[in-house]
Amino acid sequence: ISVNDICKDGGIFKKILVEGEGWQNPKDLDEVFVKYEASLEDGTVVSKSDGVEFTVQDGYFCPALSKAVKTMKKGERVLLTVKPQYAFGETGKVASRDEGGVPPNAILQINLELISWKIVSEVTNDKKVLKRILKEGEGYERPNDGALVKVKLIGKLQDGTVFVKKGHDEEEPFEFKIDEEQVVDGLDKAVKKMKKGEIALITIQPEYAFGVFDSPQELAIVPGNSIVYYEVELVSFVKEKESWDMNTQEKIEAAGKKKEEGNVLFKAGKYVRASKRYEKAVSFIEYDSSFSDDEKQQVKLLKVSCNLNNAACKLKLKEYKEAAKLCSKVLEIDSKNVKALYRRAQAYIQLVDLDLAELDI
Known part of the structure; x- marks a missing residue:
C-alpha cells in the first residue's frame, strides 16, 4: 500500500485503506461530509464523528483534515499520521466534555473517510455569488445569453423568511430570458452556469441582489443590504440561436436586433450591457464570405x-484603448468616417496621445 507525504514536508502521511471512485477531489469552497476517528499513538481516542459536514477551507478539528480531504476521492478511506504542526502543536488541546485532551507535541493517527461532498463554485470573480450543487444536472449544455429558461425557485432571507416561490405546488415553472434583467443579476449569472435538471443553492450578496434599499417582493419585503439565498432547479432551457445555425439573411436580422437592443440599453445608461449587445451583433456578421453583394453592403453599414x-x-466606461481600437476598425472600412475620427481623438486625448489625437482632428 502506498503512503503519501501530502504536504511534502513529512507533516502528514496518508495511507489509503479503501480506494475512492472517480477522479475528482474537493476544492476549497466545497462542503465535505466525512467520518473520522482521531487517536493518540497509544490508541486513546480523542475525537470521533460518524458524520460531520464542513467547508474545506474553513477546516474542522485540526488542520490535517482539510489538507487531507483535498487529496481524496469520493468513498476513499485513509489512515493519516499527523505531526504536531498539522495537529495541535506545542500547546496541545485541553479535554472537553465531548473530546479527549491532546498533549503538547503529540502525533495523531486519524482514520478518515470522505463520504461525499457538495461542489461550490464562484459564479462571479469577487466571490459575491456562490453556487452550491445539491443535485447534478445532465449533459454538458448550459444556457447562453438570450436563452429562455424554465426554473422552479424559492428565495429566502438569512433568517429563513421566504420572499418568493415559483414553480412549486403544481404551479408552472417560472420562465425568464438570460441577460434581460428579468431577475436579479446574481440569479441570472448563476442560472447561466447550470445544466438541465441541476438543483443548486445560490448565495447572493446584496450588490448582485436587491442592493441597499428595501425591496417589496411577492411574499415578503427584502430589507436593504440583504444576502439572499435561492434554491433553484433548472427544469429546461432553449438556447438563443447561434450564428453557425443561421443563413446569411438571419445573421443580418439577428445583428440588427442586437444593435437595436444595444441602443435601448445605451439610452438607459447601461453601457456595459449595451457594449455586450454591440459585440454580439458584430459576431453574427464577422465573417462575410457567404454574403451576396447586396448583403455585404448591409453588413458593412451594420459593422460601422x-x-x-x-x-x-x-x-x-473610460476604456479608452478599447474605444480607439473600435474606431480604427471602422476606419478600415470607411477611412473618412467623421464620428470614428472624432471618437478616436477623444480616446487618444484621454490616453495622453496628443500627437495622434491631432492627426485625427
Missing part, C-alpha cells in the same frame, strides 16, 4: 454603426 456605438460605450 455597431463598432461606433460600442466605441461610445467604451468612452463612457
Whole structure:
C-alpha cells in the first residue's frame, strides 16, 4: 500500500485503506461530509464523528483534515499520521466534555473517510455569488445569453423568511430570458452556469441582489443590504440561436436586433450591457464570405454603426484603448468616417496621445 507525504514536508502521511471512485477531489469552497476517528499513538481516542459536514477551507478539528480531504476521492478511506504542526502543536488541546485532551507535541493517527461532498463554485470573480450543487444536472449544455429558461425557485432571507416561490405546488415553472434583467443579476449569472435538471443553492450578496434599499417582493419585503439565498432547479432551457445555425439573411436580422437592443440599453445608461449587445451583433456578421453583394453592403453599414456605438460605450466606461481600437476598425472600412475620427481623438486625448489625437482632428 502506498503512503503519501501530502504536504511534502513529512507533516502528514496518508495511507489509503479503501480506494475512492472517480477522479475528482474537493476544492476549497466545497462542503465535505466525512467520518473520522482521531487517536493518540497509544490508541486513546480523542475525537470521533460518524458524520460531520464542513467547508474545506474553513477546516474542522485540526488542520490535517482539510489538507487531507483535498487529496481524496469520493468513498476513499485513509489512515493519516499527523505531526504536531498539522495537529495541535506545542500547546496541545485541553479535554472537553465531548473530546479527549491532546498533549503538547503529540502525533495523531486519524482514520478518515470522505463520504461525499457538495461542489461550490464562484459564479462571479469577487466571490459575491456562490453556487452550491445539491443535485447534478445532465449533459454538458448550459444556457447562453438570450436563452429562455424554465426554473422552479424559492428565495429566502438569512433568517429563513421566504420572499418568493415559483414553480412549486403544481404551479408552472417560472420562465425568464438570460441577460434581460428579468431577475436579479446574481440569479441570472448563476442560472447561466447550470445544466438541465441541476438543483443548486445560490448565495447572493446584496450588490448582485436587491442592493441597499428595501425591496417589496411577492411574499415578503427584502430589507436593504440583504444576502439572499435561492434554491433553484433548472427544469429546461432553449438556447438563443447561434450564428453557425443561421443563413446569411438571419445573421443580418439577428445583428440588427442586437444593435437595436444595444441602443435601448445605451439610452438607459447601461453601457456595459449595451457594449455586450454591440459585440454580439458584430459576431453574427464577422465573417462575410457567404454574403451576396447586396448583403455585404448591409453588413458593412451594420459593422460601422455597431463598432461606433460600442466605441461610445467604451468612452463612457473610460476604456479608452478599447474605444480607439473600435474606431480604427471602422476606419478600415470607411477611412473618412467623421464620428470614428472624432471618437478616436477623444480616446487618444484621454490616453495622453496628443500627437495622434491631432492627426485625427
